[in-house]
Amino acid sequence: MVFRDLRNGVLLLCKARSVSALALIALSLGIGSAIAIFSIVDAVLLKALPFRNPARLLVLYEKNPAQKKVKLFVAAANFFAWQRRSQTIESMAAIVDMRMTMTGGPNGHLDAEELAVERVSAGLFPLLGVQPIVGRAFLAAEDLPGHANFALLSAALWQRRFASDPAIAGKTIRLRGQSYTVVGVLPRGFAVLTPDVDVFVPLGLAPDAPGRTLVGVGRLKPGETLEQARAEMETIGNALEASDPALDRGWRPSLFPLQDEVVGDVRRPLEVLLAAVGLLLAIACVNAANLLLARGAGRRREMALRLALGASRGQVARQLITEGLVLALAGGLLGLILGRVAVVLVARLGSAQIPRLADAPVDARLLLFSLALTLLTGILFGSAPAVQLSDFRLQGDLTEGGRGGTMGSAGRALRNALIVVEIALALVVLIGAGLLARSFLALRAANPGFDPHNVLTFRVPLAGGRNSTRERAVAFFDQLTAQLAALPGVAGVAAVNALPLTGLGGGSTFAIAQRPLPPPGEAPMGLVRFISPGYFAAMRIPLLSGRAFTSADIVGSSLVCIVNQTLARRYWPDSSPLGGSVMLLSFNPASVCQVAGVAGDVKPDRVQNSDWPTIYLCYRQVPAPTMVLTVRTAGPPLAAAPAAERAVRQLDPDQAVSDVRSMDDVVSRAVAGSRFDTVLLAIFGLIAFSLAVVGIYGVVSYDVGERTRELGIRMALGAERGHIVALVVGQVARLAALGIAIGLAGAFALTRLMTSMLYAVRPRDFFTYAAVSLILGAVALAAGYFPSRRALALDPVAALRHS
DSSP, X not given: OHHHHHHHHHHHHHHSHHHHHHHXXXXXXXXXXXXXXXXXXXXXXXXXXXXXXXXXXXXXXXXXXXXXXXXXXXXXXXXXXXXXXXXXXXXXXXXXXXXXXXXXXXXXXXXEEEEEEEEXXXXXXXXXXXXXXXXXXXOGGGGSTTOOOEEEEOHHHHHHHHTTOTTOTTOEEEXXXXXXXXXXXXXXXXXXXXXXXXXXXXXXXXXXXXXXXXXXXXXXXTTOOHHHHHHHHHHHHHHHHHXXXXXXXXXXXXXXXXXXXXXXXXXXXHHHHHHHHHHHHHHHHHHHHHHHHHHHHTTHHHHHHHHHTTOOHHHHHHHHHHHXXXXXXXXXXXXXXXXXXXXXXXXXXXXXXXXXXXXXXXXXXXXXXXXXXXXXXXXXHHTHHHHGGGGOOHHHHHHHGGGTOOOOHHHHHXXXXXXXXXXXXXHXXXXXXXXXXHHHHXXXXXXXXXXXXXXXXXXXXXXXXXXXXXXXXHHHHHHHHHHXXXXXXXEEEEEESSOTXXXXXXXXXXXXXXXXXXOTTOOOEEEEEXXXXXXXXXXXXXXXXXXXXXXTOOTTSOOEEEEEHHHHHHHOTTSOOTTOEEEETTSSSOEEEEEXXXXXXXXXXXXXXXXXXXXXXXXXXXXXXXXXXXXXXXXXXXXXXXXXXXXXHHHOTTOOOEEEEEHHHHHHHHTHHHHHHHHHHHHHHHXXXXXXXXXXXXXXXXXXXXXXXXXXXXXXXXXXXXXXXXXXXXXXXXXXXXXXXXHHHHHHHHGGGGGGGOSSXXXXXXXXXXXXXXXXXXXHHHHHHHHHHHHHTOOHHHHHHHO
16 A cells, blocks of 8 residues: 555656656755755764763863953862862873974974874873774873973874874874884774874973963763863862962863864854744745645546545545655655765865864764655645645536545645745844854954065075074074065064964953052953064054064163054053063063053954953064064965075075965965855854745746636736736735735844854844845735736636636
8 A cells, every 4th residue: 555655656746847857956956955954953963972982071271350261271280289189080181282393203304394283181092992003002101390391193194294104103203303213003094182183292291380371171970961070170270279379360160061162253153044944844845745736736536536546535635645755755855865965065175173073974963864854844845735625626626626626724824825935034144144144244354453465475484494592583583584574575574482363372361551450360361473574564454553563672781662553542541652671470580561552453263353461572582483484475475485485495404384375364364264154044044044045936826827717817807907916916915014014023033043143243234124125025926926927917807717
């Protein structure tokens, strides 16, 4: 019986090719989008981390309410105290991110290359339950200060630079001019908080090490909860503050699940996309249901004949649902293919924005989800035509069906309700896409504080050796900037320790000299940038007052600084900061610099974030071991990259050159997350819009066709042709108005979830709501108008004969 229903369903759908094709396209788009987003959400949000019992893993930071920060680096003394005192966390390890230049290897000389390096506690790998695939992990004795010259390689580096040498353990590599013994290779894809780390070395940190540089990782004891650990660590933080207020006043431990930290800021955008694709799938189901309902109007005589010949209403309903399942299975198969293609495209578009995106393969979970989604979809929209059975009048449909038949009141009401739902759902998705689009345009138009066009940038980390002293570091960068300035087509050259919009670079607590010092732990935090003379000119950052650094600002001269407008405005609101002094409290020892100038604000990380107080120091007075060169060119900046790299190699063949890119690319990456969200939601919005328009057009077309007799009678009785068009379009207008009203209410309630994703646009932006409503309403009316024009060509006599 089931096989017969399936066979009949396939044959009937093949007979109605146009309706089946439209429904199939709608379903494959809806199911494919749902499969793609579920695959990504499953890999990023749902799938457990590849560690032992990952639900019990924590990340440990410090927080400082005075600075309004809950995720700050941890002081070494505090971390070791937490290890000793905590009873709820069974083990802890610490991590420090850094970059080091590799200049040698077991196979002889290697080209200098800057690598991403993590210094980690020896206990990190047992804590996570991770074993190297070659060799061993670190020993406790290798994690002591002065004994930390050992290394674990990532699988990617092992393969790329050492040809997967199985005997790599025991050989040496050179990092920053020092030899490190390789003890093993970690599994492919291993990462804790930072992806794509190349080398891991022991932490080798003394408990009294200065500064706050660590991030902690811990494992809860069995039976303990995150809330209990937070309460205990708060108590420990209070005790540490009482014993050492100079270090810990205002600082407290801050704990978060590791899974949440790995996911980061992508959780909310993925949740919004998941909601959007759910609405899109609902639109696809409504679209298919409406098409099958419209087709079912022409099958009323067939259904009536089946009932007259003895079939029960349940049997007929089962046949209709089976047809829906057949259509859904075909749409599900196409959707699975489209979904996998979409995941590949999304990975190319957003791999840098979405962690763990590579962990989204086709597996049993995805196949089960696809099957369940397909079956549920088929039942949902396949049941709609069965509703018409409740409105069948056996005698009337047998006699009238041969003359065209008309939809009963229940079927017509259901079809109209589905049009309303389709318009409402499409409006919600389109408003979300419109808000993101306006936000992204505002981001692109925002002033980052500098001119990014025609600027080449690249990092030069000093590897040690001949340039290891402060004097030689200054001489190296002086020579390099001079050689780069002499290249053809170069309009300006400068150096800075961290580029704007990258989120990199250090900072310092500070105080205004000649004013009372803030209490310990309550000093404000500011960014510190080490720059060369000419940096503001090369980057076209406005110097608002005072002077820039000059060749006279060297080691041994009075320390001067340039502050940004935010710092000047906040701490000298009614006077000029020129001649005032800033005390850098995090420097060892604390340093006082005199303010020589005020520069315009520059966005340090994302364009969305407000400006930070920033203090610029001259790298000739305070040298930095790694600098980023900025080269302003007359033409395309990347064309100057080969000559710039040759200039570095000529000065020192052991110097690595990394992160070669244009400043336009830096800006583009800074808004890449918003661009990714906007593009995906815009695609969903366009699909939803198209499905809604096709659905309205198809339903109105069928409606006009089945009302031929009625419209013919109206015209025979003297109705104007304009009145006929108004009759049809008026019905669409009423349905569209109701759908838009419901959609506006839904968007008003749901778009507040997008607040954190928007920049310079409110979640309830009137312009977006009004524009999307007008556009969707106008297109809905157009979709109803064109089928109604067929009524103008009706011959009343022919229409009556048709009836």
